[in-house]
Amino acid sequence: MSDLEGMTGTLFPHNYTPFAAVVYVVLLQWCAPYAVLVMLSAELGAILLACTCLWLSIRKAGAYRWYMGFAIFATGLFGWGTLQIFMRGNIEGLVWIGICLGAALYARRNYGPAALGFAVACCLKPQPVLWLALMTRHRNTVK
Numbered sequence: 001m002s003d004l005e006g007m008t009g010t011l012f013p014h015n016y017t018p019f020a021a022v023v024y025v026v027l028l029q030w031c032a033p034y035a036v037l038v039m040l041s042a043e044l045g046a047i048l049l050a051c052t053c054l055w056l057s058i059r060k061a062g063a064y065r066w067y068m069g070f071a072i073f074a075t076g077l078f079g080w081g082t083l084q085i086f087m088r089g090n091i092e093g094l095v096w097i098g099i100c101l102g103a104a105l106y107a108r109r110n111y112g113p114a115a116l117g118f119a120v121a122c123c124l125k126p127q128p129v130l131w132l133a134l135m136t137r138h139r140n141t142v143k
Contacts, residue, residue, distance in 0.1 A: 019123035023091060036089045043085055043093035050100060051076035095124045099131055111138040 016024065027035035055069045076082065085093040102117030115135045121128040 017123055017126065020091060020125065023094065023124065039091070039094070040086060040089065043097070046097045047076050047082060091124055095121045095128060099128050102131060106134065111135065
């Protein structure tokens with residue numbers, strides 16, 4: 001019996017977007033029994049990478065103090081959003097990786113890659129479509 005046979009009678013995978021169903025199938029089939037560990041490791045790695053990038057950029061400021069770096073990492077690791085993702089073990093953390101990447105690229109005026117980050121996030125869950133709507137202003141400038 002495969003892992004998916006126990007889900008008959010439920011809405012899975014019909015209640016997810018096609019790409020989210022693929023992510024869940026990959027996690028349930030290829031990463032079992034370590035699916036939650038793999039997903040949370042990817043999310044934690046992305047959080048630590050984002051905190052490190054922020055810390056490296058703010059460290060150059062003249063007003064930098066050691067506790068600012070501590071606050072960046074403490075907020076990233078123990079913030080409400082991170083704790084919610086870890087308690088639920090849901091793919092919203094993977095959605096946020098795409099959204100945060102898209103927002104960072106959008107701030108740097110890299111509209112093409114930003115749109116790609118938002119689009120990947122929209123393929124997992126429908127809520128990030130509002131972020132993708134930001135790109136309508138720049139549809140002629142995306143190369």
